[in-house]
Amino acid sequence: MDTEHLLDEITAHQQAERVLDGFFAAAKERAGRISPSYLSLWETLEKSTAGGKRLRPRIVMTAYTHLGGQDITAAARVGAAFELLHTALLVHDDVIDLDFVRRGQENVPGVYRRRAEAFGEAPEAARHRGLSVGIIAGDLALSGAFRMLDSVTTDPFTRDTLAGILDDAVFASAAGELIDVDFSFEPGAPPVGDILDMERLKTAVYSFEAPLRAGAVLAGAGADAVAALGRFGRDTGIAYQVVDDLLGVFGNESATGKSSMGDLREGKRTVLIAYAAQSPSWTELSGIIGRPDMGAAEAERAREILVDCGARDYAQNLAADYAASARSHLDCAEVPAGLAAMLDDVVSSSVNRSR
Amino acid sequence: MDTEHLLDEITAHQQAERVLDGFFAAAKERAGRISPSYLSLWETLEKSTAGGKRLRPRIVMTAYTHLGGQDITAAARVGAAFELLHTALLVHDDVIDLDFVRRGQENVPGVYRRRAEAFGEAPEAARHRGLSVGIIAGDLALSGAFRMLDSVTTDPFTRDTLAGILDDAVFASAAGELIDVDFSFEPGAPPVGDILDMERLKTAVYSFEAPLRAGAVLAGAGADAVAALGRFGRDTGIAYQVVDDLLGVFGNESATGKSSMGDLREGKRTVLIAYAAQSPSWTELSGIIGRPDMGAAEAERAREILVDCGARDYAQNLAADYAASARSHLDCAEVPAGLAAMLDDVVSSSVNRSR
Known part of the structure; x- marks a missing residue:
């Protein structure tokens, strides 16, 4: 990979982060107006997506820029839509597989199971609470993917x-x-x-x-x-x-x-x-x-x-x-x-x- | 409710059914090309939505027609989008509440739990299988809502x-x-x-x-x-x-x-x-x-x-x-x-x- 491509990669990653940051900032602002618990769910969902390789946005932007595309923001939004879909599918997959950890970190069900346990809930109830919140979080990320695509100017x-x-x-x-x-x-x-x-x-x-x-x-x-x-x-x-x-x-x-x-x-x-x-x-x-x-x-x-x-x-x-x-x-x-x-x-x- | 309104109601209901029928027919056709089990999931999802009051499409169309709207198909599609959202929320709510029956009928988790039991699975595994398929079905209906809205000509x-x-x-x-x-x-x-x-x-x-x-x-x-x-x-x-x-x-x-x-x-x-x-x-x-x-x-x-x-x-x-x-x-x-x-x-x- 030569230097020019490396710069492309870095730029693509940064643009995708910027778009996702904006998405979560807007969602958290809205959620905070509804309830602190809803804001906390959005924060947990955002945290669970952070640190990813942003593989899908980078792929979108690689294809786009090398085929003559000029509107980097539009491409970053398309990429972010796939990243949000990825987030949704991962969390629902974890719920289905009863996984509470992903890549060494607590996922959304894991965070909510732990909180429920700390609250004194029995293991089975705490587990179900974690999974339930995981379902809700996945639905939000899935809807976010479609909403993100709507924001693409074309x-x-x-x-x-x-x-x-x-x-x-x-x-x-x-x-x-x-x-x-x-x-x-x-x-x-x-x-x-x-x-x-x-x-x-x-x-x-x-x-x-x-x-x-x-x-x-x-x-x-x-x-x-x-x-x-x-x-x-x-x-x-x-x-x-x-x-x-x-x-x-x-x-x-x-x-x-x-x-x-x-x-x-x-x-x-x-x-x-x-x-x-x-x-x-x-x-x-x-x-x-x-x-x-x-x-x-x-x-x-x-x-x-x-x-x-x-x-x-x-x-x-x-x-x-x-x-x-x-x-x-x-x-x-x-x-x-x-x-x-x-x-x-x-x-x-x-x-x-x-x- | 006078006769004219009654006719409106009937028409709205029929239009919503027509649009939803078309949506499920297309999805089943696509699913059948992937696998018989996927087709069966779509059939089960469709069946779980059948016989509803179609409250949300009727409400959309009431507002639309009485405010001078003329494109009944567009209104029916907007209504169908809300009906698909309703379908998605119900099935995910049932998964969260561990409900396998809705309005006296087996819901999606109920159908898949029963099938798993008939296949010889232990009760706990059969239950989890029903819930897992319910999560997938809800995701499909949720995505369907956004897709349906995309199909509105405006x-x-x-x-x-x-x-x-x-x-x-x-x-x-x-x-x-x-x-x-x-x-x-x-x-x-x-x-x-x-x-x-x-x-x-x-x-x-x-x-x-x-x-x-x-x-x-x-x-x-x-x-x-x-x-x-x-x-x-x-x-x-x-x-x-x-x-x-x-x-x-x-x-x-x-x-x-x-x-x-x-x-x-x-x-x-x-x-x-x-x-x-x-x-x-x-x-x-x-x-x-x-x-x-x-x-x-x-x-x-x-x-x-x-x-x-x-x-x-x-x-x-x-x-x-x-x-x-x-x-x-x-x-x-x-x-x-x-x-x-x-x-x-x-x-x-x-x-x-x-x-």
């Missing part, structure tokens, strides 16, 4: 197209979340293809495909460029999720910020597990994973099995294949060389990452 | 104003839901004024105030008319909720479609309970209500106490006062006589209802 046709892209993202991620819920209740592991479909729907569309398409549409790019970027985003997003599966089991905890036993304890249906389920080692592995009381030695044994049966290699190759497929979509006359170079970096950093 | 300024009104409604109802969650964890009963604030925020704004303002804005009405209708809607909505509190305890089960013991068993914080909490009878009453195993005799005793301590009379008078205050806002030069007459009917039927 022509009516472009605005409708952008709203359609945001809608596609919501539609896909809800389908992915539903399939993921279904998986968690099924006894065996689904085929790898079903895991990849779920990961594409649940994350790749709203995190990569939709932000890239939106950035291109806002810049006034032609249909071929928009479609090529969409295909690139889809494949990059799948590669990103496969790497997520790998990091969840083989990652360095101090880099990822989450326990490398979480996925194994939960018995999370990942590409690794789906692959291993087709191997003779499955009998042993399925007896170890999915148990909340799993110890470090059992986790280490599970990792050994995943290496020995070839699941790790398979997942690494799969991520590399999707990354290659993503790059192939950049070989398109409508994608400028500067943008292709930037997106090449995006796919590299999606695959070669430690967090 | 000028950019009016569209922005309408989006702001929908946003106000979401913002208020989330605040009301949060306050309601807080109430349910507090040991005593909050003051009547706090209950009324909560009911205004949680329901009155999105059910009456916002739809009336939206209908007026879409018709191009002036600021005075919009403000007068907003105030009318707010007071009508509060009266409606106070009557809800009364029906929840004193209603006829076959008319309301819900148990007249539900609110008492739950210990729901209502105007009745808040009033009774200030009376000497509270010691006895607080020992009876809020217990899931409460029997018919205890419920009858709770009703006696609520009558004897004056809580029922108080609530009835309060509803009448808000209805009168609502009507006073119609005495405004910018509100046409025909609309004032229709809205007089709305407030009457909100207060004098058995379901």
